[in-house]
Amino acid sequence: MPDPNAQRYDAIVVGGGPAGVSAAITMAREGLEVILIERGRFAGAKNFFGGVMYTRALAEVLPDFQARKPPWERPVTEQGYWMLAPGSVVRFMHASQAYRQDPADAYTVLRARFDPWFAQQAVDLGALVVPKTTVVALIEDADGRVIGVRTDRPAGEVFAPIVILAEGVNNLLTQRHGLAKADLPPRFVALSVKQYIGLPAKEVSARFGLAGTQEGLAIDIFGDATLGLPGTAFLYTDKAGISIGVGLLLEEFVKHGLPPYAVLERFKRHPIVAPYLEGGEALEYGAHLIPEQGYDRMPELVADGVLVAGDAAGMVDALHREGTNLAMLAGKLAGETAVMAHRAGDFSARSLGHYRRALEQSFVLKDLKQYRRMTDFLDRSPHFMGTYSGLVNDAALRYFTAHDRPKREMEREIVGLLRDRRGFFGVAQDLYQLVRGMRG
């Protein structure tokens, strides 16, 4: 029996990350009384990610976001890949005038700054943001419909006809409500460790050949950075610092007994990487999981009185290091669905099914569907990153140092390298799998 004095709202959002805040903004703007509950000291206190935020999704949530002065680090004006081998690198970078618009398509950000700003926008639009409080359970009525949440505080129950779960990758509530299977197996979750290294803004610009803080880089790095294991490393330029990290499937860390921080330290000492970081001061250090279960293993998104959005629902496109944008759009669609449900006075799973359909129309589920086989591919071809990165570097060395030999010979050698390392059949198989992974 709910306590008549209990706190009642139109909607409860669990989690103050991009998904939760987007949902809160969307509902508050439509006049719903929204309470967002966040366990951190403030929204974003403990959140972190690699560093690139995409503005198209943000514009969907907050069309006038630029006027609200988000705490951008740098716009991404150049991006691409480094294939790292021990002692060498092949860089594959793309700079374009298309990246130089205001607002830019993507910016680097630090979550400890961005998330509080984003949450403040929700507050300004009328949502209530309650920090330092963890939701420990969903409250259900006799028919199993969700009607509220219980928190870890005294007098800590809150009621609403709809709860949006945006609790991130550790989706305990989603699991406990039976929407997701138990914890993701280590094959389907990556562990990423990252450091934010402080350096004077001028120094960052100079080291990466940027004209100033109006230019920035986003680099994904393969090969030796992860000891050749399937995974990626990244290096992004912030305003006065560098975000650097490595991520591997949890399974790889376990299988090879690798301490995650040691992998990052090794990467930071790589002779190509180290000079960029020299003299910097490590200001932030952390580890975070990334759900990589793919489309086929996503949790249920809807049940009576509840919706799931963002990492909690496995909405990450690992290939393109996208997550916040999926989370924001999903949050917005969840918010819109809640508003519609209020209008219809119907919070049943059927009524809330609109959410799933809207997601299917959007890039969120389209992209996730397309790359549904990516994890499987990496899973089956663990040598992919390591072998090919090494190969490309060796090939490059031959190519660029073969000054006094017939070019044919050099080409044959490069092809030979490929055959020695993987065998033609292997290569053909890899390519097939890769294309399948990309096509969906």
Place this chain on the structure above:
Amino acid sequence: MHTIVAIKQVPDTSNVRINPETGTLIREGVPAIINPYDVHAVELAVRLKERFGGRVTAITMGPAAAAEALVECVEQGVDRGILISDRKFAAADTLATSYVLGSAIEALNAEDPVDLLLFGLQAIDGDTAQVGPGVATRLGLPLISYALGLESFDPVARRAVVRRKAERGVERLETRLPALLTVEKEVAEVARAPLPNLIRAARYQPELWTAEAPLRFDPDHIGIKGSPTIVGRAYTPPPKTPGERLRVAEQGLAETVSQALAAILSAGVVESLGPVPVTPQQEVSHG
């Protein structure tokens, strides 16, 4: 009943870093917290409110960011938060601080008579323990510093019995109310605040008092002008030249220990390796 708690926002000194080249404090990125003693003062005030009714006001003099600290007090159960903030208060020493807080408390007392004033024992950034006694003195109120707890509290008879930590033991003091207490952490264990408090705090905006409104503070008594002390020089303590390091792993246990004992003896810091020496305390007691 009405309790006023003075709180200060301080940098978390466990996170302070020093720029080794300039010897200056790097304040950037150091999280600001409520002075730990003050948190216990707030808790005591909230407990008393639960028992005797009434309300709790928290006041602080500090930069705009200190509003956060007042919001945290509301989370803990404080009813009203007042931020006294103005550039003109900058560089205040404890005399100027106690003038400002004392004047503000007088004004609040005129609105709603105060039964109890609570201060933290000391602020961890300055460690002076001077502001509480200073305010009590200005207001002509009984002061009990180093309060460990209330043995009894009677807002009607206007009396309280307080346990106070003195140099060599614990005093039991009876005081008339209103009184000012500076508190040790023992006065009240901080409980987890209930959710309705956090909900209230989420929208709470502390009142802002400047040097001119709603009170006009005497410009000669605030900020630099009102502060007799000034910082002449600040520097990081010079590092000492470290002594020799004996390694057990290299020299073996017995040899290392025997060398260390020989070094202690030859440094002349212990005369013999015998029984207990006489302390000066025991000496003067004869005089």
Place this chain on the structure above:
Amino acid sequence: MAEPGAGPKIWVFVEQDGGRAHPVSWELLGAATGLAEQLAGGVVEAVLLGHAVQAIVPEAFAYGADRVYCSDDPLLAHYRNLPYAIGVSQLVQAHQPEIFLVGATHLGRDLASSIATRVRTGLTADCTELSIDPQLKILAATRPTFGGNLMATILCRQRRPQMATVRPRVLPLPERQPGRVGELVRAELGLREADMPVRLLGFEPAAGGADIEYADVIVAGGRGVGGPEGFARLAELAEALGGVVGASRPVVDAGWIGYEHQVGQTGKTVRPKLYLAAGISGAVQHRVGMSGADFILAINRDPEAPIFQVADLGIVGDVAEVVPELIRQLRARTAGAQGGSHA
């Protein structure tokens, strides 16, 4: 030297409890003597309040006071803020000292700020160093701030007296000069019990009071000692060395040993002749409490532990191994020494 009484007065508050002076008062008299020498005609004067405290007066002379203002009154028998603050402030106003030093004890910190507020002057807390600024000829009071991360020298240019509190054991105890004499000035303060808002109902002396503050040898342990059993062994070592046991904060917080043993910023400042730090990392908050020791011996298995930065001698090794060996060798020595004296 100018005639006593003509030059600036350097005051020291003599703290007493039940007729026993707190040694910090003598440390301050030592400092005051040094300051007086740097100010032309400077005189050292002591202020003593209490009941039945006559015996302390000659001690004050012996430790360097040229004159003692003494108020002896049953009302002052136990320290209370208000009568003491009113009384001392009256004396300050009447005699206009230039500098006024008070011990940074519980009593002193309670009292000094009330006096400073009454006479509207500046007060610098918890100083670790006092000197006269050579140009300005005023007190330069240096103190740690920000948890010992920074030292600040504080000046009080205009108002008088220039007040400072100093922690016990920060300054050396001066030589006692038995038979040294000075002038005793009896002060009538006109205090009435009826005006006093606070009454002492009772007093419970601290149990087991380990007086680490004034110990010559301290064997201190930190988290590296491993647990309460480790502390039992430290106590043995302390006994063998004729000292007492100290501790870092985490082990006090963990309940391995009582708070009265804690050394550091939020514990006690100590100044022993020998400080043995076992399994203590040497965080700045700990170091501010013990770096004044004459000789520091650190035992730590981490050769990079910051404690080695302040240690006169370090042992890189396991506490669990080194401490028993120290005990063994010490016992062997004393046994040997005793044997020797018999022969």
